[in-house]
Amino acid sequence: MLTEEKKEIQEQRTKGYFIQAAKEILKGEGIRLISVRNIADRAGYSYATLYNYFKDLKDLIFLCVKDFQDECEITIKEETETRARGKEKIEGITQGYLKYFIQYPGIFDLFFLERMSEIGSKQKTSELIYTFFDRLCQEEWDFCVSKGIFQADEAESRKVELKLMVTGLLLFYNNRRQPANFEDFMNIAKNQLAFILR
Amino acid sequence: MLTEEKKEIQEQRTKGYFIQAAKEILKGEGIRLISVRNIADRAGYSYATLYNYFKDLKDLIFLCVKDFQDECEITIKEETETRARGKEKIEGITQGYLKYFIQYPGIFDLFFLERMSEIGSKQKTSELIYTFFDRLCQEEWDFCVSKGIFQADEAESRKVELKLMVTGLLLFYNNRRQPANFEDFMNIAKNQLAFILR
């Protein structure tokens, strides 16, 4: 039967409408202003229709994670294209990463702050988030090790350190407005980056 | 008039009942299960009475921050009493800090994740949170500088680094269950701590 395939295509298309709507809201209004009715309105469906395609709201919005990661990665790749490999590229990637999550605080909320629904692909998604920054930098850390700039275990420590530092920095700035202005934020970021890569 | 003073005393007492109830819920059920009705029930009042004493719910629960900080500080002080000053004490303080926010994830949520209401003592409270860990360690960093273990600017960098690292670590573990078990968590914490204090 071709019918089954057609159904599948249509179902995926409809799911896509909801996901697209959710992504738009997340980037614009932010995660606080997201709601089932909000998403459904934008997707052109009734709010209850959403539950024919997704287990619950959390399920839907966490499907956006992968898309946003891809978008973020592409942006950073473009921005750091001309940078020299190694430390300098790690620096550029970090700056691009910070920039992205400051530009879209709703996506930061989604990645790090929003509670996930208990069941489902919870573990997979949280691992995706946990390893995201590592994946962005991995090639360059390997490069540093291959060039003898860092020892393997030392590079590993710095990699973890950088990830945790960047996450903490964004959390304070996006969620607690600390430090109070962007200039101070960038100064701290720069200093800490230099400290870790010294 | 003595009446004014009496009123003040009674008002503070009543406020205290609400705050005490909120603190109990935050430590127990956590911030997700907190609600106006929930707090008022426990305090022995109607839920609307709460609004006679607090601007809104957020206002109330962020009044708990100072109390929890004091409690946390006292606990850590006791635990690290016998430690040698300097690096070793910083290590102990960090461990106690991690322990506290893992034991009470609801308090972690309150400190770092929960959105504050826009007006009021927002800035003051967020600064209190931002500087908390720094204040816990400050004496020991100063000690290190005075003993020539670190230079002043170097100590400052490490202090900031430690704060951001610890915050990121707790965020991933408490909110994303990454790493997946406590043993891994403690190993990472230990390694990173050694990296920063090296």
Place this chain on the structure above:
DNA sequence: TTTATAAAATTAACACTGCAAATTTACTGA
């Protein structure tokens, strides 16, 4: 083309939430 059936989408409803205005209760000073 008409009819039976399955699928998709919607409406209505529930149990919550924070919050505010109106109303009742309790208390204080004359």
Place this chain on the structure above:
DNA sequence: TCAGTAAATTTGCAGTGTTAATTTTATAAA
């Protein structure tokens, strides 16, 4: 005792996520 004030409560609103029942739409068979 009574009036005025402060405190506490009831009532109500607008919003949330989610589910069940219902209607609408699309599909397959006669």
